[in-house]
Amino acid sequence: MKINGEEFTAEVEPRTLLVHFIRENLHMTGTHIGCDSSSCGACTILIDGKSAKSCTILAVQANGKEITTVEGLATAEGMHPLQEGFKENHGLHCGFCTPGMMLRAVELLEKNPNPTEEEIRWGISGNLCRCTGYNNIVKAIQYAGAKMRGEETPSTEPQFVE
């Protein structure tokens, strides 16, 4: 399989989960494990561009596929707009759900480059965050969307009721 542009070949036990293969065989620990029932989305990666929960996929099922993990988001030019969006908008606290959340958002913005708030909320509803209350994750994805569309990015200053 190809991970973040690099070819990997390995022999694994048939029952090895993809998330364990990525974390323990390849030592890429940015993909996290938050549950064992594909409920939380902390292990979300991209397989051939589609977001998938790597805790419920066998490593062998990814044979020959192209995989992107959080480690493959940034390029030589710098951060991916989503990474920038999360960082600039306080879209993360503990950072544990963040890689999965960003990779899910990659596909979301690919399919729907200018989503409404509601579309974003439904779009990330398979990914749990316990820290942020989601407000700023929505904001981060809106920011990244604007940037990817080549538009002016919205203000990253917090808004308060006055």
Next chain:
Amino acid sequence: MGHSMKRKEDARFVHGKGKYTDDVQLPGMLYMDIVRSPYAYAKIKSIDASEALAIPGVLAVVTGKDLEQYNLHWMPTLMSDTQMVLPTDTVMYQAQEVAAIIATEKYIARDAREKVRVDYEVMKAVVDPYKALDEDAPVLRTDKEGKTDNHIWHWEVGQKEETEKIFNEAEVVVKEQMHIPRIHVASIETCGCVADYNKVENHLTMYMTTQAPHAIRTVIALVAGHVGITEEKVRVISPDIGGGFGGKVPVYPGYVIAIAASFLIGKPVKWIEDRSENLQADSFARDYHITAEMAGTKDGKILATRMKVLADHGYTDAAANPSKFPTGMFSIGTGSYDYPNAFMEADAVYTNKPPGGVAYRCSFRVTEAVHAIERITDRFALEIEKDPAQLRFDNFIKKDQFPYPSPTGWEYDSGDYEAGLKLAMKAVEYDKLREEQAEKRKKGELMGIGLSTFTEIVGAGPSKDFDILGIKMFDSAEIRVHPTGKAIARFGTKSQGQGHETTYAQIIAEELGIPAMDIQVEEGDTDTAPYGLGTYASRSTPTAGAAAAVAARKLRDKARKIAAYLLEVSEDDLEWEPGKFFVKGAPEKSKTIQEIVFASYTNHPQGMEAGFEATHYYDPPNLTFPSGAYICVVDIDKETFEIKVRRFVAIDDAGHIINPMVAQGQVHGGLTQGLAPAMYEELIYDDDGNILNGTFMDYLVPTAVESPNWETGHTVTPSPHHPIGAKGIGESPTVGAPPAIANAIVDALKPYGVTHMDIPITPYKIFKKLKDMGVLDKDIAEG
């Protein structure tokens, strides 16, 4: 200060370079998995590990009997109770640890888990805390000599007789029975550790998910000192933590077993629990049954309150409270209102459920207290048909009454409750909402407006009253400024996402004039950081934040001396502006802090200690009392009873705010964690003690869809005793949101005659309530 600086820690997190406990990989590392009890209450007749041990790669199966040889099968809890590490004869709750497997691979350990044969004699579990007090209830803690019932302790505070007299004579008395559900912090990262014992050096390095690394080191030394693991031989490293919320304060049996296994085998042992283990066995939060009563006058003056609690602690009291406070800060339950008499009492019981009672994003039982007072206040308003906002204005402690002595013995430091509620009402356009509601009620539509105007009590705490296992609840900061003017600061607290690396740097920057970007903040390594009690109960800013400010001020005093020496003037002739000292009247004659620091290493005055370092252990003179005014608007579908939170405005007063963006982020997150128990989350047990929702498939953590767009703001009433006037913000929203939501829902259901509903309030619960009341088909349209 007051600047929304972007967080310094985020770069590593968005690149997937955070370092969490499960990311630790050591050469030769072994894996531990745990066999757990399928029953809530059973005798262990035998454990047969032979089949498991026959699996290649399985090195050991550790049982309670093995630990008993080293007297490690029981450990103390923070509340001076005892907890099993591994049982030798009886299991007390479903999913309790029974044996541990040590294997060369994770999958092998899991395979072996199913091959350990445990023969149980199942007993009838005690699940209901009220029934636990029945005379014929079986005594659960037979390990305690002379124990004849399941009662743990009784606690009371306040003016019992005066309160009773007021209640007997009052014009209006309202009363509701409430349950604050058993819930779980459910941080997305579960708990775990890597115990690395080095036999040659008799040294243990413990990587673990803990919010209180220093206290844990002491506990390890207390538990395992007798086998040679003494405190100087223990290094606890708490790397990045994927959310804590109080659930990573306790010492779980898994940690101790991993240490024991590494000690016996001499290799590193990793234990990472899975989600169902986390939900089913780790400490729960809340589970208070409260009878709340309020007495007042017909025109709406609160005269007294009375609260009686039954606390279900599971099989041991492993709550995470300061030692002298079995109910934590529950006695804050007189709230934001001015009345002289209150009485509160609580009894705790053992049941066949997991232990806990952690301060889940809450300063030790404040959430329970706030729910009770805010709910019963609304109940009172309903009884006398007064607007709940007006009732609150009529009873608030006034701004000029601070410092305010509460009837339960606290001294509130400062507050301006009216200002907060006014701002919240303006933001939601309260009067318009009430008009809209009146219109809707004519049509029979269900709309509710709920308020919560709460007072928190955080920053534990002053050493005269506050300790954990005898260790006073100070916290610490150590600042070292390098010759080139860059600094490292270390703390006894431990961030789990709160952004300490940024906010602490901002405090020091404010006090010392070194840019926050030049200050590296480190926490969580007991070998390097000064001793502190850790991060929970909103105590970091009130204690370690204060320590940072005081340590920085010590350095500024030293800087003044050096500047005077360099500028050849008297110290009194110098004036400070952030970043430099200058001579009064001659601002061109100045020395920047960087020049001064450099001089402290290269050209310091004779007789002065070289270098530029300071440490401070801050013992707060009082707690801080943040407050909030929250308003929630809900619409409920009349057919399906689906509840939609239309708006939620949260105005917080946490005193001076260090970083508004980070503070707001804390509020957003806390609000969703307040929404969760109000409408979704509860750990449910059946009559046999089986947990019915022990996975993320059915323990419903709110997603982005359930969570509304939170609207937040703040008023600023500084704490008069805190060095920078800050109060702490992380937990107010979790504490204040549930009653606002519950009050809104009950308000929406007013046409049916509903006066109270227990959280979590679900569509089904509403349906059932109305059905039980016989009003399901009532025509509620007023028009």
Next chain:
Amino acid sequence: MEATITKNFTLEEPIDKVWASLSNPMEISSCVPGATITEKIDDNNYKGEVTLKFGPVKAKYDGVITIDEMDDASHKMTLKGKGLDSKGKGNAEMTMNGLAKEEEGNTNVDFQMVVNIQGTLAQFGSRLINDVSAKLMDQFVDNFNALLKGDEFNNDLKAGSMVGTAVKGIFKKKEA
């Protein structure tokens, strides 16, 4: 967690034939989905295995079946089963009362089964037990019919369909 399942069905066979099979532990057990008798201890006690699946959790119980009552005259029977999950997830107890009655040349059979499941399976099973058990009972009746007719059948656990039916059952209830 306790569930009571009742089933009443009529077979187009004479009562003597039905009772002969019903009262023969080896034959009747071959009709129980997921069950196998592995050993006869004595006339009234048998060792066996039962596999159950509730949603994501599968349990295999090793147990003993005891014939408490087998009255050939009144066609009444009481069976007791006690099992322990082979992977340590808990135990199960079952009491089954059966009564066969002649009805115009056919045979009416009345079953009442009380199942008590303790342990981990109860966590997942409580919401599914009634639906799953009812489905198991249906499958048992089909198998038993086939046995009497001499048709071929197998008593494999139709796990997928069981869960599917259980889920459908839940939704059906909501609609009602």
